[in-house]
Amino acid sequence: MSNLNLYTEKLRESGLRPTRQRLKICDILFSTEKTFHFTINDLTKIIEEKLNEKISLATVYNTVHAFKRKGYLKEISINSDKSYFDTNTTEHQHFFDEDTSELIDCGENEIDSIKVKNNITGKKIKSVEVLIRVASDNQTQN
Amino acid sequence: MSNLNLYTEKLRESGLRPTRQRLKICDILFSTEKTFHFTINDLTKIIEEKLNEKISLATVYNTVHAFKRKGYLKEISINSDKSYFDTNTTEHQHFFDEDTSELIDCGENEIDSIKVKNNITGKKIKSVEVLIRVASDNQTQN
DNA sequence: GTGTGTGCAAAAGGTTTGCAAGAAA
DNA sequence: TTTCTTGCAAACCTTTTGCACACAC
Numbered sequence: 032m033s034n035l036n037l038y039t040e041k042l043r044e045s046g047l048r049p050t051r052q053r054l055k056i057c058d059i060l061f062s063t064e065k066t067f068h069f070t071i072n073d074l075t076k077i078i079e080e081k082l083n084e085k086i087s088l089a090t091v092y093n094t095v096h097a098f099k100r101k102g103y104l105k106e107i108s109i110n111s112d113k114s115y116f117d118t119n120t121t122e123h124q125h126f127f128d129e130d131t132s133e134l135i136d137c138g139e140n141e142i143d144s145i146k147v148k149n150n151i152t153g154k155k156i157k158s159v160e161v162l163i164r165v166a167s168d169n170q171t172q173n
Numbered sequence: 174m175s176n177l178n179l180y181t182e183k184l185r186e187s188g189l190r191p192t193r194q195r196l197k198i199c200d201i202l203f204s205t206e207k208t209f210h211f212t213i214n215d216l217t218k219i220i221e222e223k224l225n226e227k228i229s230l231a232t233v234y235n236t237v238h239a240f241k242r243k244g245y246l247k248e249i250s251i252n253s254d255k256s257y258f259d260t261n262t263t264e265h266q267h268f269f270d271e272d273t274s275e276l277i278d279c280g281e282n283e284i285d286s287i288k289v290k291n292n293i294t295g296k297k298i299k300s301v302e303v304l305i306r307v308a309s310d311n312q313t314q315n
Numbered sequence: 316g317t318g319t320g321t322g323c324a325a326a327a328g329g330t331t332t333g334c335a336a337g338a339a340a
Numbered sequence: 341t342t343t344c345t346t347g348c349a350a351a352c353c354t355t356t357t358g359c360a361c362a363c364a365c
Contacts, residue, residue, distance in 0.1 A: 154307035165296035
C-alpha cells in the first residue's frame with residue numbers, strides 16, 4: 032500500500048475517480064516490478080486472499096475494462112473460455128503452455144519482430160499478435 | 174452431395190462412423206474449393222438454410238471438435254466470446270477485421286514466416302499463430 | 316447536489332454434460 | 341448385441357446488465 036498517491040493521480044488524469052476499489056486493484060496490478068498475466072477469476076482470487084475482502088465481480092470487470100481502455104492493461108488472444116490480461120503493455124509476444132494454461136512473455140531473443148508487408152486496403156493495423164503454443168513432447172493426441 | 178463416398182471413407186479411416194449428420198457437415202465444410210472461416214453458430218445456420226433440416230447443437234459441437242482433433246479443422250485464437258474455425262489447415266495467418274468481426278487469410282505476400290529463435294526448455298512448439306487486428310481509421314477510442 | 320461508481324442478483328451467450336433413444340458395426 | 345452417436349434439456353462458466361444505493365467532487 033505504498034503508491035496510493037501515485038495511483039490516485041494516475042486515475043484522476045485518466046478521468047477515472049480514484050475509488051477505494053480501483054486503488055486496491057491498482058495496488059495489486061501495478062505495485063510489483065514484475066509484470067504478470069491474469070484472468071478475471073485470478074484477479075478476484077488475489078483480491079480475496081491478499082486483501083481479505085471482496086470486490087464485487089461486476090466492479091472487477093468494470094475496472095479491468097476501464098484500465099484496458101486507458102491502456103494500462105492489454106488483453107491477450109488465446110483460444111480459451113476466458114480472457115487473459117497482461118500488465119505489460121509494451122509490444123511483446125507470448126508463449127502459451129498448453130500443459131499448464133500458463134502464459135510466458137516472449138522477448139526479442141525468442142522471436143524477430145513481425146513486418147506486415149501488405150495490409151488490407153482502407154484498414155489500419157491495430158496490433159500484431161503472436162502466440163506460440165507449446166506443450167511437453169509426450170502429448171496425448173486424439 | 175457429390176463426394177459422399179469420399180467422406181465416408183475419410184471418416185472411417187479416422188475411426189469416426191460416417192453418420193448422416195457427419196456426412197452433411199463434411200459436405201458443407203469440404204465440398205467447396207475455397208476454404209472458409211466459421212463459428213459454430215454460422216455452421217448451424219448454414220446447415221438449417223442449405224439442408225432445410227436441423228442437426229442438434231450438441232452434435233454440431235461434437236462433430237466440429239472431432240474434426241479438429243483429427244486435423245480436418247483448425248481453431249483460430251481471437252479474443253472473442255465465440256470460437257472460430259478454419260477449413261484451411263495449412264500453416265497460415267490471419268487478419269481480423271474488428272469492424273466486421275471477419276477473418277481474412279493472410280498469405281506469404283503479407284507476412285514473412287515467423288522463426289522462433291529460442292523455445293521454452295523441455296517443451297515442443299505446437300503452433301505459431303499470428304493475428305493482425307485491423308480496423309478502419311476513423312475508430313472511436315475510449 | 317450531480318454525476319460516477321459499486322454491488323447484487325438476474326440474464327445472457329457460448330459451450331458442455333448426462334442420459335435415454337437410435338444408428339452403425 | 342455391442343459400441344458409438346444423436347438429441348434434448350439442463351447445467352455450467354464467463355461476462356454483461358439493470359437498478360438502487362453509496363461515494364467522489
